[in-house]
Amino acid sequence: MSRPLTARQQHVFDFIVKTMGELGYPPTRAEIAKALGFRSPNAAEEHLRALERKGAIRIIRNTSRGIRLPNQEPQELTETPAAAAPATNEPLPNGLPVIGEVAAGSPILAAEHIDRYCPLPAEYFTPKADYLLRVRGLSMKDVGILEGDLLAVHRTDRVRDGQIVVARLEDEVTVKRFKRQGHQVTLIAENADFAPIEIDLRTQQLDIEGVGVGVIRGGNGQALG
Template sequence: MSRPLTVRQQHVFDFIVKTMNDYGYPPTRAEIAKALGFRSPNAAEEHLRALERKGAIRIIRHTSRGIRLPNQEGADAPDTAPAANDSTDTGTSGLPIIGEVAAGSPILAAEHIDRYCPLPAEYFTPKADYLLRVRGLSMKDIGILEGDLLAVHRTERVRDGQIVVARLEDEVTVKRFKRDGHQVTLLAENSDFAPIEIDLRTQQLDIEGVGVGVIRGGSGQALG
């Protein structure tokens, strides 16, 4: 960091670090504005640019969550991802793109892999293990839309508030995770969809990973 931060800039920086530690990905401008009481995301953008000038962060242009810390793994990744429809690799390098998932079979089984996207796993933080093609609009209010590719980090460890890929009775779904004792709630980000309630004493729930970014379907815009 080349120059000291102002008090307000420090608050923004601390919120970025906390969000990345808590959820595995940086906040959007709107989330920064809401958390710190700015009038608009534009005010957050001004503070982000000041932080970048002082060497506290690196901004990846044209992305919703394009904020990187200088010492962050993958900070030198490309600014934009290859287009989802134009990045087909004839080999097996890059991130596997998972389409329909058959009941009872591993999510990374060969029959589920549509193709590979030549995007480095380290583009996302934590690194992505696969890209899951989104079906439906249950998460549309946070910008995860039909046809998008959700970058997923494989882990069974999950915290409240994280976006997870969950397997419930052979159905794979993307939802926000919340747990209270033996009770788990999988929350949609769309008021048209009711929460899914799971009692871990009687129902099986497997976490296939946590969402660490989104590639907008067909546009090549990565929201990492």
């Protein structure tokens, strides 16, 4: 951080860090405005721009949650072909498995799903990541998760409303925002072109493969906290 923050800027920065720590993704301008008592999201935007000028955050343009913490980005990452590693379903000590296509009915960390390994420590993310899932499509583009990105995933089936999850519904694995009310679960896209997926747990099987804890942009080594 190049220059000290004002008290108000510090409040905004602290709220961003808190939200990312609790939910795994940054707040929107509207959420910042509501939480901190600003009159409009435009006021929040002014504080975000000031934080960016001071080097406290980095803003990804044209996304509603495009806020990143530069101090969480590693210098450079390379990827190791899976063929060079021992056959195993567990994350290697020196890297996280990169998961490509997932076959129906098989474990997500099955050896045949692992394209390569990325030498990024699991503890880089909070909570720790267990694997990186290559993103297909643009259904989550409004939170800065784009085609070809690697989504860092913490394996758990315990999930809160509002978290971004990797969900398995019948034969499909998908990345969506999770919302539950009783026996009804809604998997929500962050793109107005995609309708939400409605699941009735009384009649449909839904498995949570984990929650998103970070993104590596384009799978090319630029990690976004």
